Amino acid sequence: MxxxxxxxxxxxxxxxxxxxxxxxxxxxxxxxxxxxxxxxxxxxxxxxxxxxxxxxxxxxxxxxxxxxxxxxxxxxxxxxxxxxxxxxxxxxxxxxxxxxxxxxxxxxxxxxxxxxxxxxxxxxxxxxxxxxxxxxxxxxxxxxxxxxxxxxxxxxxxxxxxxxxxxxxxxxxxxxxxxxxxxxxxxxxxxxxxxxxxxxxxxxxxxxxxxxxxxxxxxxxxxxxxxxxxxxxxxxxYRLDPNQLISGKMFPAKKYRLSISQAYKYDNNITLTTNLPTVQDTRKDSYIYETNANASYSFLFAQMYIITPELKLKYVKHSDRESPGVYEDDRYEIKPAIKQRLDHKLGSKPGSFTFDYKIDYAARDQYQLKSLSKYSQGRTWSVGEKIGFFKFGDSGVSYSNGTTEYHDSNLNFDLTSWTLTQTVIRPSGNLFLLMWNFSESRFHKAPTNDSDTTMLRVDYIVPKFANQYSFHVGFSVTFLKVLATLARTGTEKTYAPSIKLSKAVRPNVKLSVNYDYSKKVSDAGESNEYTKHVTGFEISANF
Structure with missing residues (x-):
């Protein structure tokens, strides 16, 4: 196969x-x-x-x-x-x-x-x-x-x-x-x-x-x-805050102010004894107890008009009860006032027009009886304007006119005064206060006492530093012309530096220590010149 x-x-x-x-x-x-x-x-x-x-x-x-x-x-x-x-x-x-x-x-x-x-x-x-x-x-x-x-x-x-x-x-x-x-x-x-x-x-x-x-x-x-x-x-x-004024400034939410203070001072020349060696034995010093109380309440209308009734009280007593020249200056003062303010704008600048009227009543131990009786009563009205021309603070001008009547009519006089002020607020929050004042005193029955006074003053204030402290230093120069004695005394000058250190110990309580120095200089020499030192301690409370 x-x-x-x-x-x-x-x-x-x-x-x-x-x-x-x-x-x-x-x-x-x-x-x-x-x-x-x-x-x-x-x-x-x-x-x-x-x-x-x-x-x-x-x-x-x-x-x-x-x-x-x-x-x-x-x-x-x-x-x-x-x-x-x-x-x-x-x-x-x-x-x-x-x-x-x-x-x-x-x-x-x-x-x-x-x-x-x-x-x-x-x-x-x-x-x-x-x-x-x-x-x-x-x-x-x-x-x-x-x-x-x-x-x-x-x-x-x-x-x-x-x-x-x-x-x-x-x-x-x-x-x-x-x-x-x-x-x-x-x-x-x-x-x-x-x-x-x-x-x-x-x-x-x-x-x-x-x-x-x-x-x-x-x-x-x-x-x-x-x-x-x-x-x-x-x-x-859009001015939706009811406390916002038409100037853009704010009306304080707390409409009332109440303050009280107690000061303890030492004055080494309470009698203003001159510097002449022959009169130094008459120089008197004393401790001074001074109590102040202030109260006010402000009403706002139409976010532009403010009216403030105010009352100031002062009581002064000296520790030296043996020297009539000292305790005759024991006194109390009552000062009611009505302050009015109309806020507005000048172009885009905030401003306020003021009109004030006040009464000064003083009782004093004028008869050296260690009891107080009416000493004087004054009435003063004033008008003013403050404008925020500068970003750093307000500029102000005011005019006042008043009359003071004394227990002795020979002391009655009229006072006319012009004042310019400028506030300078630094970026740090510290501020300068600058003031120029010129006043004329004209006596009704004693023209030989007529005088013109010019004062320049600058204050520097640090509102807060180093754990609730505040600092205030000031300096003023006063130029006094007593018209009847001008040829002999010339323009008398008084230099007055001051310093004050305060600490807030509670939200509304403050402790302060202060020092004031005064030195008067005159063409008439030591017979018209004096120096004095005042040191003090104060406790104050605001409510």
Missing amino acids: GPLFIQGPKKMPSLKALVCLLILFNSTLVFAQNSQANQSGFKAISNLFIQGLYPEVLKALQNYNPKKKESRAEKEYFRGIAQSRLEQFDPATKSLKKALALGSKRADLYYEIGQAYYGNNDLAEAQKYFVLSAKSGFKPSISYYYVAYSSQILEDFQKAKKYYAEMLKQKDSTPEYLQIANYQLAEIFLELATKKDNTRELVKKHIIPRYDKAIAIDDKSRLSKDVVARKKEVIRR
């Missing part, structure tokens, strides 16, 4: 087939190597990106050449993000939009394109992509915030209002976002309200409550402090 199948000899493969096989094998090997290299390169790029090394990311992407569409989309995405972080906004938008065109599925792609356009100040384009980001569910609150805020910048306040309202509806709105939205809504409402006739009413009814709502979300946040400051500014601008 013959063979069923006879197998012939095998044929060798042709050269062409062998070359094709080698090419196919090599291509497969190269593809596998490139795939591994691309995967390895992308991982390295991701690591650089995570570290924030964006220039290195861009450099590495130049050598990353994936074939797959989704990988090319990733390449453009990373390129765009790196460019955006490096503030290369124009190329960033191009790269990110390429990623979008290549079908990138990145959730934040719309948001990042919006950020790139926003950084490039192309706000209209940025808004489109932020809206798409919000609708896609990626950071809707902050996306709507950018739409709203950029609308504010473009002064499209209705659109801004719409998207801030959308921001408030989002579930991802944190307290921080809610606070921002309410604050910005208040700002938009304010901008819209300024175009209405009833701006002040709208601010009071809608805008201030919106500021309050923003503050209430988190009153401890940093933004809350800004909102509080802004609210106060708006309240001042």
